[in-house]
Amino acid sequence: MQLGVMLFIILLGVMTFAWRIFTQIEQQQQQLLASSQALQHLNVKLEQASYTDTLTGIFNRRYFNLVYEREFKRASRSDKPITFIMVDIDYFKPYNDTYGHLQGDVALQSVARVLRTSLARPGDFAFRLGGEEFGIILTDTDAxxxxxxxERLRFNVESLGMEHKGNKSTGIVTISLGAVCVTPTLSMGNESLLHTADVNLYAAKELGRNKVIFTTTL
Structure with missing residues (x-):
């Protein structure tokens, strides 16, 4: 009888010890899983941060380079049109000189917000390329x-009505846009699209700014 009781006590002790070990292992696994999920979340945040312009919150030049190359190749393979729009805030240096760099940052943020919110489709992207220059990529969109x-982007920025005494023609913040829409081929260099948009932007400025120059050829 005593032997049976002793065996029962020993067995109970072993089971209790095993349960504690099992519980500790389970807790450690849960902690490891939570740490892994937190690390994955942090990595996603870091990746997003590396692709985001810190001032305006839209995509930066680094991400533009990746998206542009990817979408240009995709359009070439699928025989679909792609549009690149180069955007520049009119007379931005005089704006900074008049209102100060802090207000200049506010203007950049406001324009960036308009550009981003004006794009309704997931396949359209807004980027800050540097300074007061922005870029827009429209995928699978006809001319x-x-x-x-x-034109909507130009109008929406103009509609902000932000005072700009250095813009003698309108008195408010406006943008000039150089745009090009083509269906690229595999043999076409992707730099040609950027060059044409830049040429069109220059033409928009030469014609008085607050304008869109749009072409469908390179």
Whole structure:
């Protein structure tokens, strides 16, 4: 009888010890899982931060380079149009000189917000390329729709009505846009699209600014 009791006590002790070990292992696994999930979340945040312009919150030049190359190749393979719009805030240096760099940052943020919110489709992207220069990529959009979008961007920024005494023609913050929409081929260099948009932007400035120059050829 005593032997049976002793065996029972020993067995109970072993089971209790095993349960504690099992519980500790389970807790450690849960902690490891939580740490792994937290690390994955942190990595996602870090990746997003590396692709985001810190001042305006839209995509930066680094991410533009990745997206542009990817979408240009995709459009070439699928025989679909792609549009690139280069955007520049008119007379931005005089704006900074008049209102100060802090207000200049506010203007950049406001324009960036308009550009981002004006794009309704997941396949359209807004980037800050540097300084007061922005870029827009529209994927799988026909020329007529792309032209309308460029005009909408110009109008929406103008509609902010932000005072700009250095802009003698309007007295408010405006943008100039150089846009090009083509269906690229595999043999076409992707730099040609950027060059044409830049040429069109220069033409928009030469013609008085607050304008869209849009072409469908390189």
């Amino acid at each position: 007529a729709s792309a032209r309308q979008m460029a």
